[in-house]
Structure formats: structure tokens, C-alpha cells
Amino acid sequence: MRAEILCVGTELLLGQIIDTNAAYIAGQLARAGTDVLRKQTVGDNLERIADCISGALNRSEILIITGGLGPTTDDLTREAIASYLKVELEHHAELEANLQAFFDKRGITPGATIMRQAFLPKGAQAIPNPVGTAPGVFVQTKEDKLIFAVPGVPREMKALLDGFIIPTISERESGERQIIVSRVLRAFGVGESTLAEPIEDILTTSKNPTVAPLIFGNTEVHLRLTAKARDEEEAAVLLDETEAILRARVGDYLFGRDGETLASVVIGLLRGKGSTLSLAESLTGGLAQNLICEVPGASDVFVGGIVAYSEKIKTEILGVDSKTIEAHSAVSSEVAIAMASGALEKFDSDFSLSLTGEAGPNGSSGAPVGTVWIGLAAKGSTPFTAYKREFFGDRDAIRRRAAHAALDILRRHLLALPIT
Amino acid sequence: MRAEILCVGTELLLGQIIDTNAAYIAGQLARAGTDVLRKQTVGDNLERIADCISGALNRSEILIITGGLGPTTDDLTREAIASYLKVELEHHAELEANLQAFFDKRGITPGATIMRQAFLPKGAQAIPNPVGTAPGVFVQTKEDKLIFAVPGVPREMKALLDGFIIPTISERESGERQIIVSRVLRAFGVGESTLAEPIEDILTTSKNPTVAPLIFGNTEVHLRLTAKARDEEEAAVLLDETEAILRARVGDYLFGRDGETLASVVIGLLRGKGSTLSLAESLTGGLAQNLICEVPGASDVFVGGIVAYSEKIKTEILGVDSKTIEAHSAVSSEVAIAMASGALEKFDSDFSLSLTGEAGPNGSSGAPVGTVWIGLAAKGSTPFTAYKREFFGDRDAIRRRAAHAALDILRRHLLALPIT
DSSP states (O other), rough: OEEEEEEEEHHHTTTTTTOOHHHHHHHHHHHHHHHHEEEEEEOHHHHHHHHHHHHHHHHHHHHEEESSSSSSTTOHHHHHHHHHHOOOEEEEEHHHHHHHHHHHHHTOOOOOGGGGGGEEEEEEEOOOOOOOSSOEEEETTTTEEEEEEEOOHHHHHHHHHIIIIIIHHHHHHHOOOOOEEEEEEEEEOOHHHHHHHHGGHHHHHSSEEEEEEEETTTTTEEEEEEEEEEEEEHHHHHHHHHHHHHHHHHGGGGGEEEEEHHHHHHHHHHHTOOOOOEEEEETTTTHHHHHHSSSTTGGGGGGEEEEEEEEHHHHHHTTHHHHHHHOSEEESSHHHHHHHHHHHHTTTEEEEEEEEOOOOOSSSSSSSTTEEEEEEEEEEESSSSEEEEOOOOHHHHHHHHHHHHHHHHHHHHHHTOOOO | EEEEEEEHHHHTTTTTOOOOOOOOHHHHHHHOEEEEEEEEEEEEOOOOOOOHHHHHHHHHHHEEEEESSSTTTTTOOOHHHHHHHOEEEEEHHHHHHHHHHHHHHTTTOOTTTTTGGEEETOEEEOOOOTTOOOOOEEOOOTTEEEEEEEEOOOOOOHHIIIIIIIIHHHHHHHOOOOOOEEEEEEESSSSSSHGGGGGHHHHHHSSSSEEEEEEEETTTTEEEEEESSSSSHHHHHHHHHHHHHHHHGGGEEEEEEEOOOOHHHHHHHHHHOOOOEEEETTTTHHHHHHHHHHHHTTGGEEEEEEESSSHHHHTTTOOOOOHHHHHHOOHHEEEHHHHHHHHHHHOOOOOEEEEOOOOSOOOOSSTTEEEEEEEEETTTTSSEEEEEEEESSHHHHHHHHHHHHHHHHHHHHHHOOOOO
């Protein structure tokens, strides 16, 4: 079966919103094995919406519509489906009761037109909406084509797509009602092709779950595992099996899953040891500390740090010997170590990370743009060490990569993994 | 005249890419006064692309196609236009010469299929591409409809849209070749409705430039001015006039234009005075310093700062009296002032900003989530002051708003504007 997507909303034709729904739907359908033939976007106009529905169902067996299901009079998706089907809208008492209960529970008086959401085209079925008021609409036409309509709010669209539409389509395709469950394994410090090399066979042949690499935000490579299964439990078994194989082959580049970040992983490791952390940053100017403090509960392990943006601060506050800077320059192993050591002492923490380097665009330090030294000091384990990194990209990319690299060095140290 | 947009590319139907081109094109057309009737997305398939072209031109007078103009054999937009027009592709010697020159200049040997880009549908005109190899395609059909095709690479699409397509359409619409020039005025510390109130008449009646408010990134409100003019110079005069009126009415909430940030404006003001800055951050954990260090040349004025995430660091490193914390709590005017004062002394800077507050989600400080005190210390001008702010939103929003608010307080101080 082939599918089409129709996005309804005049705001989408005015360029006021970048449509992310269509890409999500297309991605989930692709993962479910259903081809998307065409996407259309149309404004809040009854005749035009109905024309798009008609065109899509002339070409394809499945149509997913987003938007136009709200309570206001310019929400016309219900009417357009009815018009296409040449049927009336029908009032559903149980939908009205649900809507009333939703508002009663919250002590809200809804707008006058809210009960438009209790109407469906005759013969249609409501798709329950667990996260909002507007139910979705599901129609199976006489020609056995499937129309699904969901709200345009991304959170609601996703809930109805993943919870109802994908399982319904898979039941049609394979005779079995299936859900799609994805898991993301996050890697740092490795390029996409290097990561892919030892798992090439899995990337190309594994069918359930499928595994796809994806570059993420200038800093990470992700492996997205997508399983089809009857339920969450069966999916978890499939995902666990493949994750174990991937981990065995790819190894310690993989630092976390799904919502875990390098910072949250490092915080978790430090918390487990009852250890504290401080930082001394130069080129990253607070970015590495900010990555840590973005994580709720960071204060359990992170005590603080210094941004030493000028040489004077490196010497006067962090206690770096000015002769060390003169002899080796500010971007050097020696200065990185002295900064980490200074922070360790100053903040009386168990671990300290330091960053010094040249972010560009016009280097004043003398070092080539992209050169970064990261120092790591651990209480009671001298001599301390520093690691050199050479990053490509613009100022922003170099600073982001450097901040993440520092966190990864600490992660590897805490897990006793090799650091190169 | 009414327009449609057609995006070509199988990757768009697989959900691998979020399409930002269509929103940009729709926005520019809206600003030029041309309605967009429908958007379509289709894969790299000759027949389907031609079918979309045909459908669009049955409904509308203008069609803008993005994508499918590259050199590879799955780039089929040229062929699809030719198929729709029922004409052949024609080789253009001058396009081949341009392509050859492009590669010769860079010492690159192009792929074998590159010269596909030297072919155009018979009767079509090449749109010169100043930023890439693929020329655009412009066709005026026998029925007087306009087809424009541009590459899918956003930078190239924008260059051809703004430089050729919009002027060509405006010439058709009004008999005069016009360009569209936008300017963004950035405001901080004011809600959209409060900003709009004193300029309501301009927002609703000003036609050239039009003025539209826009919420930006959780922290700012922008006013987008869009002028239509014969050239840049005429546009600048129109924009300057309206900007002057807006500034007179909205006043000191407006901190900058276009790419200027609060941080870059503050750095510029400090640089002008030859003054230096340091920071002491608690809840923002390095975020405010990072906003500053994102700006190239920040080291001219920013010497460094401290992230004092624990009480111990506030007392031991910043020199905040522990009795002050006991008496007033860490989230207080007194502690904010002591932090700023401590940083001023420690870093020997001309100005210091401090931030202490409760970002949540689970407050450990005792203060309500969202409460922030911002301290400002200026060398030689005691007593120092602190300002209270109460932000709504999640942890991330509170931290971002707090960091920006600190920069805005310093901006206002440096410009001798009122701070409330």
C-alpha cells in the first residue's frame, strides 16, 4: 500500500511555520515499510482540502491528514472529509461527554465552538486522543482506502500516529497489528564512516530492528534502531539483542541511549562514586559548565568552575605560572595541566577538567584554529594528563566539539576506558 | 497571480530531511504580496514530477520548483519540465563554458554527468546561479504561466529566489521590477502584546515596509520590516524611516538589528568605553559567559568569571560571607550583590554581573522556581545594585531568560537607560 500526507493550515502557506509533522510521519511510515508517494499542503479552504483528498486517494491507498481538527470555524478537515465522501457530519454523544469531562476536570469553560469536535463524518470512527481534546478521524472508504486525520499539534499527532495509525496500517499490510519502537544509541568521538565500518553487515541486512546511522548536532553520531513488534515487551527484546551486538562491535564510543547526554552520563558516574567536579575553561567560555548545569541535579556533583578568558586570570586566579605560558604558550599541554590542577585545588573537588585552545576565527593565541588541549586532574593521582584535539569547522563547531570532548575524556577516565 | 511550490526529492518523502525551503519561499512570496495556493512534495520520478507540474499549473499562474537540478541521473526536474511542455532538452554551449570555468578555477575534475546541467528545456531561460553550479530554469509557457526551478540547496535557492524570481514576479504583477529587503529589530524584556500596543497602527496599516512581530527563541520579540523597492538603496531609505518611528515609540526595548545579539551589543558598548567585564554565575552555570564568548573578539572586554554552583564556592572563592547566605538565603539581593562585588575584586574588571536563582525543576534553594536575582557591580560606584526577575517556563527557559536578562541590565546601565 502507498501513502500520502496532507498538511492543512493557511499558516503553512504563509511561511510562518516550518512543517516538522510531515517529516515525522514520512519517517515513521518508512520505518513501518510503507512508501510515501506525495505530500501536499493546503490552506483552510473546504473545497481545496476536499480536492487534495480526492487527488491523493486517486493515486494512493492511504491518506494521513494533519491539522484542521481544532474547534474554530476555520478548522475544516472534518467537513472536507465528509464532502469528499458525500456524507453528512454526525454528532457523537460519547465524544461530547469526553470533551465535557476534559474541561470539567480542569475547571475550564471551553469556547462556544468546542463541540464541533464531537462531530464526525458519517461512517467515520474517532481515534481517541490521549494528550488533547480533538479526537482523530478514521475512515475506511467503500473502495477500501484508508483516511486518517490527526491534529496538527506535533505532540498529539505523534501520539495518534504511533498509537493508532501505524498499528492499523501494519495490520492491513501484514495481518498483524504491530507497533514501531525506536531506540537511539549515541556515540561520540568517531566519524560516521568509522562507526559504520565494523557494523556494515548489520546496517545493510538487519530487518527487525533496522539500524541506521545519523549525524547529530555537529558532535555525535547516532545509531537509530527501529523494531516492529506486537508490543513494547517484544520490541525491547529485539532491540536489546541488536544493541548487545552493536556494543560488542562498536564498543566504547557508545556513551548513552535516547535522552542521555555526555553530561548526564558523566554526572551519573560521578554521583555513583560520590565524587565532585570542577572546571577551568578558556576557549569554551562556560559552554562545558553549561552543558553540565543543563542537567537537573547537576549540583549533586558539580561544585563550580572558572572561565579564564585572559592570561591574567589564568595566572592570578587559577595559579598558572606565567613562565609556563611564556615557555609553552597558552594553548599547550603544560597550561592545560596547570589549569586543571589549579581548579582542583581552588575548588577542592575530586576531579577537574580544563580546556584551552584556539576557536578562531582570527587566532590570537598563535596556535592553529581548532587546536585544543584538554587537561584532566584527579585528586591524589599525579602526574595529571592533558590530551590534544584538533577540530575542524567554524568557531561554534570547534567550541561545541571541545566542550563535549572534555566530558568524554572524563567519562572514559571514570570507566577506565582508553583515552587517545 | 497565485503561486504553488513543488519540492522534489525522495529524501523528503522518507522523512530524512525537514524541508525549510518551502517555508522560506512561502514567506518571501507572502511578503511580495503573492498568495501560495498549494505546496507539493514528490520523489525523484519523472512521471510524478510532471504530473505535479501539470496539476499546479492547472490551478495557478506561477510554479516554483526546488530540487532535482543536480548533475546526477536521479535529478529529473529539467526532464520533467520538458516532458510537461512536450519539448526536448537543448544543450547550451555558454552554460557548459560556465560550468567548465567554475571547475577549472577550482582545479576540480567534475563527475561524468556534470554537463547535464548545461541542458535546458527548449524555450527555457537559465537563471544564473551566483553561489553554485546548477543554473536555475525559467519558462514562460504559451498560456503565459511562469515556471521557475531552483536547486534544493537552501543557500542557492535563496540567492535565485531573492535575486531573480521575486523581482520577475513583481515585474509581472506591478509592471516594475522590485526586490524585497527585510530588516529585523530585536527587542528584549517585553512581551509581544506590550511591544505591539504603541505601534498597533503601524502593524496594521503600514504597507511598505510591512511590519510584523515575531517571538524569537523563548527570549526575544522581533519586529520584521519588509520593504519592496527598485534597489537596495531605495529599500534602505524606506526601512530607515519606519525604523526611526518604531524606535521613537517602542524605545529602549530594541537592542539591536538582524544578527546583533544582546551579548554582541554589550561587548560593543564595553569596547567603546575600553572597559572590561567579569561574571559570577550560579543557576545559569556558565550560560551567560558562553553567550558572551560565542561572539568573536569577546576577549577584548571579557576577562573571565566564576561558576559558583555550590554555597562553598560562593563563600570560599567569591568571598560571599556565609552569614549573608544564612540570613538571606542564596537566592537574595544581598548574595547577588556580594557575588558581583566578589567577582569585580577577584577579576579586577570594570564591571561584574552576577546571577543567583532557582531554575528548578525541584527547587533546593527554598526560593520559588523562576526567581532570579541579578547583581551589577561597577568599579568605583558603590553601593552596588541587584534586580529581581521572576521567569516562567521550564529549567531551560528560566536559565536562558536569566542569562539574557543579565546582559540586558548591563546594556541598559551602559546606555544610562532605566532598569526596572
